[in-house]
Amino acid sequence: MPVKQPFNEIAKKYDLLNDFMSLGLHRAWKNSLFGALSDGLPQSARVLDLATGTGDVASLFLKRLPPERIFAADPCEPMMNEGKKKYPELKQWHCAMAESLPFEEQFFSVVTCTFGVRNFQDRTLAFQEIARVLKPNGKFGILEIHPIPQKLRYFPFRIFWRYGIPLWGRLFSRLRAYEYLRDTAAQFISPEVMVEELQRFFEIEERKPLLGGGLVTLIVAKKR
Numbered sequence: 001m002p003v004k005q006p007f008n009e010i011a012k013k014y015d016l017l018n019d020f021m022s023l024g025l026h027r028a029w030k031n032s033l034f035g036a037l038s039d040g041l042p043q044s045a046r047v048l049d050l051a052t053g054t055g056d057v058a059s060l061f062l063k064r065l066p067p068e069r070i071f072a073a074d075p076c077e078p079m080m081n082e083g084k085k086k087y088p089e090l091k092q093w094h095c096a097m098a099e100s101l102p103f104e105e106q107f108f109s110v111v112t113c114t115f116g117v118r119n120f121q122d123r124t125l126a127f128q129e130i131a132r133v134l135k136p137n138g139k140f141g142i143l144e145i146h147p148i149p150q151k152l153r154y155f156p157f158r159i160f161w162r163y164g165i166p167l168w169g170r171l172f173s174r175l176r177a178y179e180y181l182r183d184t185a186a187q188f189i190s191p192e193v194m195v196e197e198l199q200r201f202f203e204i205e206e207r208k209p210l211l212g213g214g215l216v217t218l219i220v221a222k223k224r
């Protein structure tokens with residue numbers, strides 16, 4: 001299945017589904033990431049929100065930076081079209097994959113990616129690209145869903161993850177998209193492995209479990 005297809009299918013309902021599936025918690029997680037990255041950010045900084053979807057994280061930076069300094073990028077146009085309606089103040093929308101970014105070297109002070117890294121086709125290439133477009137000491141902030149940590153592998157949680165998530169999604173959208181969500185998270189790497197992969201290009205500044213001992217994890221990495 002082409003990576004962006006599930007998001008084409010659910011673009012119009014993505015925000016509603018995100019609120020339902022996370023019980024609204026994704027908003028608090030995104031604010032935590034913004035808090036970790038925005039302290040001391042100068043007005044002259046440029047920020048890229050990669051795998052922006054409908055632009056939530058890009059929009060948070062409007063509190064700190066002029067709109068022309070905030071860039072949002074995603075390969076899925078229907079997702080970004082929803083974002084353009086929600087945040088007309090944001091002007092810089094780019095159709096692009098993380099593996100091939102249409103920006104010059106050392107262009108950004110901060111790159112964010114929330115719930116997008118698990119969709120990358122080639123993480124090494126994507127991390128290399130992100131490091132390329134970041135200034136020296138620039139920061140890469142990530143929120144991601146990882147496989148269920150060992151301590152949550154008890155029966156009721158597994159049943160909820162296996163059947164509850166797609167059933168919930170089915171109430172509002174096409175089942176396939178939510179099976180995809182569950183399966184990409186279940187087959188994804190642990191936060192420990194992600195840290196190892198990032199260390200090729202970045203120093204890890206912060207790693208914080210936000211839910212379930214690491215099921216949702218925030219990572220801030222600094223370009224070496």
Ligand SMILES: C[S@@+](CC[C@H](N)C(=O)[O-])C[C@H]1O[C@@H](n2cnc3c(N)ncnc32)[C@H](O)[C@@H]1O
Nearest residue numbers: 007051052053076097098114115116119120121
């Ligand atoms: C789960 S959504 C996350 C959207 C948003 N960041 C959020 O947190 O609500 C994942 C996004 O990753 C995008 N995506 C898929 N493959 C990608 C790639 N190779 N590079 C960048 N983004 C990608 C999808 O189009 C989709 O919009």
